[in-house]
Amino acid sequence: MTAAEILLDELRQARTTRGMNQDDFGRFISYSGTHVSAVETGTRAPTHEYMTAVDNALKTGGLYGRLLERLSALDLAxxxxxxxxxxxxxxxxxxxxxxxxxxxxxxxxxxxxxxxxxxxxxxxxxxxxxxxxxxxxxxxxxxxxxxxxxxxxxxxxxxxxxxxxxxxxxxxxxxxxxxxxxxxxxxxxxxxxxxxxxxxxxxxxxxxxxxxxxxxxxxxxxxxxxxxxxxxxxxxxxxxxxxxxxxxxxxxxxxxxxxxxxxxx
The missing domain is CATH 3.30.870 (Endonuclease; Chain A)
Incomplete structure (x- = not known):
């Protein structure tokens, strides 16, 4: 599993454990359900802005933003x-x-x-x-x-x-x-x-x-x-x-x- 796949898997789990479908989660973080689907399937790269929206909505203290930075660095190796x-x-x-x-x-x-x-x-x-x-x-x-x-x-x-x-x-x-x-x-x-x-x-x-x-x-x-x-x-x-x-x-x-x-x- 690549670093990108690990990150996307964590994002999906963050959504599904809260009982939300992609449209629900999109409304929750102020993005469209289509955008959420594209990120989770890997057809659209997760940006720092997207991760910030997830972190703010879930009140994680910046967890997903940090994961994006660290796992992106790993994928360079x-x-x-x-x-x-x-x-x-x-x-x-x-x-x-x-x-x-x-x-x-x-x-x-x-x-x-x-x-x-x-x-x-x-x-x-x-x-x-x-x-x-x-x-x-x-x-x-x-x-x-x-x-x-x-x-x-x-x-x-x-x-x-x-x-x-x-x-x-x-x-x-x-x-x-x-x-x-x-x-x-x-x-x-x-x-x-x-x-x-x-x-x-x-x-x-x-x-x-x-x-x-x-x-x-x-x-x-x-x-x-x-x-x-x-x-x-x-x-x-x-x-x-x-x-x-x-x-x-x-x-x-x-x-x-x-x-x-x-x-x-």
Whole structure:
């Protein structure tokens, strides 16, 4: 079920549980029954004005308006990523290891677009949607109760050019350095002299949830996987601790990021 289908299903339930047909509900929210039918069948998109009318009539405190915004953002993301985005929004802490790219929550718009354009596998529309979804996800770091983010990057991330765009790389690393100064963000870099270490097998994320549980996210070429089982989480935790021990301290990592930024000038 898509995010849009979830929203339309909730709207239908809001109407039917009150014993109203579409004409009754239309009069209730000051729209025509035809308009209500078109929204519920998906032939007419629900607008913010329509959701505001529903919220005002049902006295929900803006519930359906918020659902429209959040589920619309989910529909911008690839289907296989939507489940994780929901968990990411709820997490109190995120531990993110990346051997190849800057983590999505810390990417600039230009860098995000360039990584998605690489290889020419996506259409322009798909790229635009995914860039917007990625930037929307970054909003969790600016909210009143942001999660604590610890990101560990392999040093190659700071040196890997995207489309040979030196200006873009300088802006991305400046942005990364600025993010590293935020009170809820820590960034560490694994240096060259570490040699081979377990993290090089692939990136992953550990999310601490409000109920005390931990979820893991593993990505690959075809799909992403969310794991919650004890053995899988234990393995990811052990790998994380090994990676973190190999990484430079926070201040030395920030210095390395700033030096790498200068090299792209």
């Amino acid at each position: 690839p289907l296989w990523l939507r489940e994780w985005i929901t968990y990411e929004e709820q997490a109190t802490a995120l531990r993110w290891y990346e051997p190849a790219f800057v983590p999505g929550l810390l990417q600039t718009e230009a860098y995000a677009r360039a990584t998605l354009q690489a290889g020419g596998l996506l259409t322009a529309e798909q790229i635009a949607h995914r860039v917007r979804s990625r930037l929307d996800r970054q909003g969790i770091l600016d909210r009143d109760d942001p999660p604590h983010l610890v990101a560990v990057l392999d040093v190659a991330v700071l040196r890997r050019t995207v489309d040979d765009d030196r200006v873009m790389m300088r802006e991305q690393l400046d942005h990364l350095a600025a993010a590293a100064e935020l009170p809820n963000v820590r960034i560490h870099v694994v240096p060259d002299d570490t040699g081979l270490y377990p993290g090089l097998q692939g990136g992953f994320i550990l999310a601490s949830m409000p109920d005390g549980s931990t979820l893991g996210h593993i990505d690959n070429q075809m799909r992403s996987q969310t794991v919650s089982g004890g053995p899988e989480i234990a393995t990811l935790r052990a790998t994380w601790e090994t990676i973190l021990r190999a990484a430079l301290p926070r201040r030395l990592s920030l210095d390395m990021i700033k030096e790498a930024a200068k090299a792209w000038t």
